[in-house]
Amino acid sequence: MKFILKDGRIINIVPFNPQIPASEFLRFINRLIDEDIYIMHNTRYVLSQEIKWKRDKLAAIKKNNCVGLAALYGRRVIASLEARREPGNLSDNVSCGVAIAKGFRGFGLGEKMLRMLISLAKEKLHPKNIYLTVIADNTPAIALYKKVGFTKIIGRYPNWFKHKGKYIDSLTLLLVEK
Ligand SMILES: CC(C)(COP(=O)(O)OP(=O)(O)OC[C@H]1O[C@@H](n2cnc3c(N)ncnc32)[C@H](O)[C@@H]1OP(=O)(O)O)[C@@H](O)C(=O)NCCC(=O)NCCS
Numbered sequence: 001m002k003f004i005l006k007d008g009r010i011i012n013i014v015p016f017n018p019q020i021p022a023s024e025f026l027r028f029i030n031r032l033i034d035e036d037i038y039i040m041h042n043t044r045y046v047l048s049q050e051i052k053w054k055r056d057k058l059a060a061i062k063k064n065n066c067v068g069l070a071a072l073y074g075r076r077v078i079a080s081l082e083a084r085r086e087p088g089n090l091s092d093n094v095s096c097g098v099a100i101a102k103g104f105r106g107f108g109l110g111e112k113m114l115r116m117l118i119s120l121a122k123e124k125l126h127p128k129n130i131y132l133t134v135i136a137d138n139t140p141a142i143a144l145y146k147k148v149g150f151t152k153i154i155g156r157y158p159n160w161f162k163h164k165g166k167y168i169d170s171l172t173l174l175l176v177e178k
Pocket of ligand 1: 134144
């Protein structure tokens, strides 16, 4: 679907699909890693790893263990979101991940896509719980998550995330239905 950013740029939001080249996701993730922001990954990936990641993710989607969305600006991947089921007896718990490329943040895309992801996850994965983890210093992300309904803090791991030599708490937030 077409989505118009607050600055007028037109973005195409699509389900994660085999037609998007692994090289585009590679460029996207490596740019986030180079930014050194609040994400778990800290080592650049190479194409072979990204091809495997894409294959595994498509397999998980096929098995109804995962749903994913991407946003394209032209051919360029500028956002990637997923909701993924935990294994075994935890499988009714679904965790979400969200990332928007630099230059495309603050224009409404994260909110639009996270709301879409939640709807898709409910429809396809029928979870008991939808949650996510976020670093306690990540003010924009926490504001977004609260706005869409992740209002209950169900976990705090103290000094969990190392960022620029400093240890920061990690929070687990639960989606609370209104
Ligand atoms: C966090 C992130 C996903 C937000 O996406 P976004 O597209 O920039 O957010 P939106 O423009 O849709 O904003 C939606 C809401 O989020 C909050 N928000 C977004 N940017 C913010 C900022 N810089 N400061 C405070 N709140 C902010 C606001 O509540 C905003 O609603 P409002 O416009 O009514 O004020 C995006 O900044 C991002 O990808 N950051 C880098 C990766 C990352 O940190 N991912 C999360 C890891 S847990």
